[in-house]
Amino acid sequence: MKALIIDDERMARQELRRLLAAHSEIEIAGEARMAEEALNLIGHIEPDVLFLDIRMPGMSGFDLLERLDDVPQVIFTTAYDEYALKAFEVSALDYLVKPVVPARLAAAVAKLRPRKVRSTLERVFVKEGERCWLVRVVDIFLLESEGNFTRLYFANERVLIPRSLAALQERLDPDVFFRAGRRQILNLKWVQCVNVGVGGNLSVTLHGGKTVEMSRRQSARFREVLSL
Amino acid sequence: MKVKNAQYWTCQIVGWGAYSFGAGLSTGVIANGWRRSVVIGYLLFFLYSIGLTHLLRSQIHRRKWTSLSLPKALLRLVPANMLIAAVQSALVVSVYTGIEGHLGEWSQASSIAYMFIGLSVVDTIWTILYLAITTFRHSREVQRREMQMKLALSNAELRALEAQVNPHFLFNCLNSIRGMISEDSAQAQDMITRLANILRYNLQKDRHHTVPLASELEAVSDYLALESIRFEDRLRVHVEVDHAVGQSAVPPMLLQTLVENAIKHGVEELPSGGDLFIRASLEGDALRMEVENPGNLRDPRPGSTQIGLTNARERLRVLYGDRASLQLRSPRVGRVTATILMPTTLSSSA
Numbered sequence: 001m002k003a004l005i006i007d008d009e010r011m012a013r014q015e016l017r018r019l020l021a022a023h024s025e026i027e028i029a030g031e032a033r034m035a036e037e038a039l040n041l042i043g044h045i046e047p048d049v050l051f052l053d054i055r056m057p058g059m060s061g062f063d064l065l066e067r068l069d070d071v072p073q074v075i076f077t078t079a080y081d082e083y084a085l086k087a088f089e090v091s092a093l094d095y096l097v098k099p100v101v102p103a104r105l106a107a108a109v110a111k112l113r114p115r116k117v118r119s120t121l122e123r124v125f126v127k128e129g130e131r132c133w134l135v136r137v138v139d140i141f142l143l144e145s146e147g148n149f150t151r152l153y154f155a156n157e158r159v160l161i162p163r164s165l166a167a168l169q170e171r172l173d174p175d176v177f178f179r180a181g182r183r184q185i186l187n188l189k190w191v192q193c194v195n196v197g198v199g200g201n202l203s204v205t206l207h208g209g210k211t212v213e214m215s216r217r218q219s220a221r222f223r224e225v226l227s228l
Numbered sequence: 229m230k231v232k233n234a235q236y237w238t239c240q241i242v243g244w245g246a247y248s249f250g251a252g253l254s255t256g257v258i259a260n261g262w263r264r265s266v267v268i269g270y271l272l273f274f275l276y277s278i279g280l281t282h283l284l285r286s287q288i289h290r291r292k293w294t295s296l297s298l299p300k301a302l303l304r305l306v307p308a309n310m311l312i313a314a315v316q317s318a319l320v321v322s323v324y325t326g327i328e329g330h331l332g333e334w335s336q337a338s339s340i341a342y343m344f345i346g347l348s349v350v351d352t353i354w355t356i357l358y359l360a361i362t363t364f365r366h367s368r369e370v371q372r373r374e375m376q377m378k379l380a381l382s383n384a385e386l387r388a389l390e391a392q393v394n395p396h397f398l399f400n401c402l403n404s405i406r407g408m409i410s411e412d413s414a415q416a417q418d419m420i421t422r423l424a425n426i427l428r429y430n431l432q433k434d435r436h437h438t439v440p441l442a443s444e445l446e447a448v449s450d451y452l453a454l455e456s457i458r459f460e461d462r463l464r465v466h467v468e469v470d471h472a473v474g475q476s477a478v479p480p481m482l483l484q485t486l487v488e489n490a491i492k493h494g495v496e497e498l499p500s501g502g503d504l505f506i507r508a509s510l511e512g513d514a515l516r517m518e519v520e521n522p523g524n525l526r527d528p529r530p531g532s533t534q535i536g537l538t539n540a541r542e543r544l545r546v547l548y549g550d551r552a553s554l555q556l557r558s559p560r561v562g563r564v565t566a567t568i569l570m571p572t573t574l575s576s577s578a
Contacts, residue, residue, distance in 0.1 A: 009404065009458050011408060011457065012400070012404065012407070015404075018407070034499055055496070057462075057496060057497050057498050057501075058499045079395075080395040080398070098399055098400065098402075099399070099402050099406045100403075
């Protein structure tokens with residue numbers, strides 16, 4: 001698996017490299033001193049995993065994730081940053097405190113999976129105020145357009161991200177995500193019940209009781225897709 | 229302040245009102261019945277007595293007579309009281325003659341003398357009461373302030389202890405050292421020595437104790453040596469310290485706090501790092517310590533609590549009152565300086 005180490009301190013990168021030498025399944029495909037550098041490298045080498053420091057000059061580790069369309073697996077490395085880690089609502093794949101304990105690193109590495117070759121989104125990083133989430137796309141049950149922004153519904157959260165619904169739709173698996181109208185895309189795996197309303201229009205109830213009304217045309221398509 | 233003023237005016241009105249009414253009843257009405265000269269005379273007496281004693285009160289405060297020694301205060305208060313009594317007497321006589329058209333009993337000098345002596349006594353009683361009440365209030369205020377000071381002191385102690393070792397620095401440093409062991413064991417040893425020095429310096433329990441500036445600078449230089457291993461060429465330090473100030477007594481960890489702050493805001497966050505200046509010199513009688521780093525005053529990082537600075541200010545205030553200051557300024561665009569001015573004393577401890 002290809003890994004990218006992102007840390008502003010040379011000694012810290014070197015130390016991680018030394019520790020990772022014990023794990024032959026990890027190939028260190030690159031190192032970045034700061035987030036801007038990392039952005040370029042991620043595009044080129046398409047790493048399976050990022051070892052990412054949170055506090056860095058310029059852009060922080062969180063800022064970097066926010067810039068990524070699709071987020072690979074992430075293992076945070078941090079010296080001491082209770083505050084930053086608390087910001088995480090849905091925990092990242094893992095985080096390691098520096099100096100890294102070899103056994104903890106081994107456990108984190110064991111959880112890694114090679115990334116499948118795929119064109120669809122896997123993970124998005126979402127930030128709202130001081131809170132942030134690394135959300136698996138399959139856990140999102142509804143996407144709702146708000147101008148150039150999109151509101152994501154997952155777990156008990158509804159968070160706005162600065163990407164348009166159209167841009168997101170291009171990267172979503174069409175077998176799972178259904179365009180329910182001009183403003184909404186819903187995740188078929190989270191549909192709890194479907195009601196037939198006047199005139200045959202459907203209304204779909206999703207996780208948490210959120211309902212989506214569909215137009216006649218979309219209702220017909222919905223029936224088609226689910227072969228109702 | 230408002231409450232105090234309201235109480236003062238109540239005392240004035242009730243006091244002078246009672247006196248005017250009582251005196252008017254006993255000396256005027258009983259002897260002469262409800263005459264216009266008596267009623268108007270005492271009504272006016274009530275008003276100008278309040279006015280005159282109010283003037284006395286503002287003189288006492290403006291000229292700070294309460295802070296004088298007792299003989300000096302008496303030298304001013306006694307004539308002032310006699311002056312007021314004289315003015316009151318003159319007004320009483322003028323009002324009476326104005327209404328009645330003749331001097332009446334005031335044609336006798338002895339009557340005027342008795343009245344003058346009587347009023348002097350009354351005014352003196354007023355002054356004594358006034359001073360007693362304000363002194364009592366003042367001492368309560370002083371007590372309250374002392375209590376607050378003690379509370380602030382213990383809070384500052386607590387926070388100073390909390391802020392001792394920056395954990396982010398400590399763990400990053402340990403991580404670097406572990407990496408350095410295989411790369412350059414001699415430097416790793418040196419780093420451990422420096423880290424031990426810092427920890428020892430940090431563990432000084434007595435936060436009121438001062439240390440010679442030279443010791444503080446030693447700790448600062450150990451700290452900077454460790455940070456420069458982390459930041460490498462991103463951290464450039466310039467130290468400009470006057471030899472004369474090495475033995476000046478300073479609170480421990482104060483300059484260190486400023487330096488840590490400067491690194492946090494001026495080096496750590498900048499991709500290309502920055503130049504750090506540490507200066508110490510005498511400025512007149514004061515010791516001036518200054519740390520300059522790149523940055524802007526206007527954009528405090530979100531989540532920045534400024535606890536380091538607040539804490540440092542509080543320690544200075546507790547130790548030196550208003551004789552010390554800590555200021556953040558921007559001498560030119562893109563640079564920030566933190567300047568401490570504090571009294572110089574020679575350190576007794578080495």
